[in-house]
Amino acid sequence: MSPLFPALTGEARAERPALRFGDRSLTYAELAAVTGALAARIRDAGRVAVWATPTLETAVGVVAALLAGVPAVPLNPKSGESELGHILKDSAPALVLTAPDTELPVALGELERVDIDVRERPAPRPAADEPSPTAPALIVYTSGTTGPPKGAVIPRRAVATTLDALADAWQWTADDVLVHALPLFHVHGLILGILGPLRRGGSVRHLGRFDTAAVARELSAGATMLFGVPTMYHRIAETLPTDPELARALGRARLLVSGSAALPVHDHERIAAATGRRVIERYGMTETLMNTSVRADGEPRAGTVGLPLPGVELRLVEDDGAPLTGYDGESVGEIQVRGPNLFTEYLNRPDATAAAFTPDGWFRTGDMAVRDPDGYVRIVGRKATDLIKSGGYKIGAGEIENALLEHPGVREAAVTGEPDPDLGERVVAWIVSTDPQFPPLASELAAHVATHLSPHKRPRIVHYLAALPRNDMGKIMKRALKTDE
Known part of the structure; x- marks a missing residue:
């Protein structure tokens, strides 16, 4: 497998912006230097936790871990004491990467702390050999709605194939500049929102916190893509009638993407009417990364999450597990998927891992959907609650x-x-x-x-x-x- 971040090893984009958080930024050359030094320091750590605040240090820490071939465990800074204790015991990281001057919870007191200095400019160091595609890249913990959070082990193969499939679907290139304000302990904000631009050789501008004025400012200043969740787009839809500058800025965007939950059709229509741009939706989850998306050159049909991405197999099944044989836009079935985008296991939970898959290797998502005759998928909710x-x-x-x-x-x-x-x-x-x-x-x-x-x-x-x-x-x-x- 090719390196996850080829732009970090080349000269072509060395002086181009890679990451920007507020008024702090790193070029590709600067990012390569600081992550290379940190990767060398943690290469033998085994497994590292990352205190995943919306900061430059979080992005640097995760990239360094991936360069070192060390699995990273992003920690939600808002985790309660019990949940955090469970995650640390379950994942057993050797150390925690964090921004300097950050006050960490008592639960992290036993771990070696490594403060990330993004201003460090060490001499270039030899890159580590690229790990196997099946090697763990990240261990991302689920929300734990039915018990303690489970650690989904995401292999490097899944990160690369998902980001490349999205590049195909979204015509995502090194010229794109992404703006978002998503948390960095989830797949959406971290893998799509930080690792995605870096794999393409493009740029990301993280807002720290969502603000419609900041969105307008960045899209008016060269940003081409916006990633958000439905609550963000709802706020945009509510603001548009009284903010013509926001409408103009969104109209300039190449791509507006919503995910993590369904975007109400009403908000779709309000945004399209005010800006002339359609929000496209994609569908994924921690265990599978991305499964489907509306294509940039496809029909942005409100209420749907598009077609399966390249390499992803998707089927709908009845309650007894029998696959639906035809798609009529009405028949509801559970989504099952398989492909190189899937996680490998729940850490330390062989029982849960086995239960998550069918005997023939399909992952049971627990999401219910209908499928139109042309293949478009429309999510109708979770099997357990919807x-x-x-x-x-x-x-x-x-x-x-x-x-x-x-x-x-x-x-x-x-x-x-x-x-x-x-x-x-x-x-x-x-x-x-x-x-x-x-x-x-x-x-x-x-x-x-x-x-x-x-x-x-x-x-x-x-x-x-x-x-x-x-x-x-x-x-x-x-x-x-x-x-x-």
């Missing part, structure tokens, strides 16, 4: 949420199912009203959904909330949606 079996129908929560968001009185929406003695499960809507003083009536919302979709998909119960519970990536935490009964 598939509602009501009155003999399989109903995906996602399409009801999109319908609810089309109602002018609905600002945010989530849909779940709850037991019903007659239907098996009934559809329950959780609503954040546009005007809390005058929320839409439950009967009005039910009629709205029945008109847009089908009567059996209408919500039978509506709860009104001030806000929906979300995690760091903006995903709605449906397990936290409970009645007081």
Whole structure:
């Protein structure tokens, strides 16, 4: 396999910007020097933790670990004491890489601390031999919604093939400048948002925290791509009517990409109407990296995540595991995938690893979808929380949420199912009203959904909330949606 970052070893891009965080930046030559020195220092560490703040040091630490052939474990700085303790015990890193002057939690006190000096300019050092494609690159911990977080071991092969497949789908080149404000302890922000530009030989400008004014500034100053999650694009859609400069800046972008959760169709349409640019969506997860995407030269169909990426096999299966034999845009099945983009195992969890795969090697994603006749995939939700079996129908929560968001009185929406003695499960809507003083009536919302979709998909119960519970990536935490009964 070729090096993960060929631009770090060549002269062609030496003085071109590689990373910029706020007013701090590194050229490719500077990045090669500082990561090369750090890689030499940690080469025999075995496994390293990275305190993954949205800083230049985090990016340098991860790249250095990859150059050294040492698996990196990104740590969420917002992790609670119990979760952090579990991750450290499970992954057993030899040391922790961090920015100078960072105050680390007590749980990290037993580890050797290595402060990263991004100003260091040592003499060039010989590069290490490129590790095997199957060697671990990163150990990324899942969110732990059904128990303690599991460490997904992501091989170098998966990083390279995913980024190259996205380069094909998005026509991503060294001339692209990416702007984003995503966390650096997840696949989206770290692998796509930092390692992606570096593999292409392009540039990344990280905002530190999301701000629509900063997005407008960077896209007006040469950035060509924006990566975000639906909550970010929702804020953009809300701001556009009163911010013509933001609309002009987004209109200049070559590519607007949303991921990590479904972007509501309503926000798609508002952004397209104001900017003339369509947001494209892709679909992936920690264990698989990226599986599908709308192509840059394809049809940006709102509500879909496009086609399988090169090298990725994807199928939909029934409850009994039988593959769906035809795609009609209506039949719901669980997504299963296989290909070089997959993780190799859950660290120290052979039982969980075995359970995650079918006997013939397909990974069970737990995501439910329908597929159009032309192959486009539309996610309808998680099998555990978003598939509602009501009155003999399989109903995906996602399409009801999109319908609810089309109602002018609905600002945010989530849909779940709850037991019903007659239907098996009934559809329950959780609503954040546009005007809390005058929320839409439950009967009005039910009629709205029945008109847009089908009567059996209408919500039978509506709860009104001030806000929906979300995690760091903006995903709605449906397990936290409970009645007081």
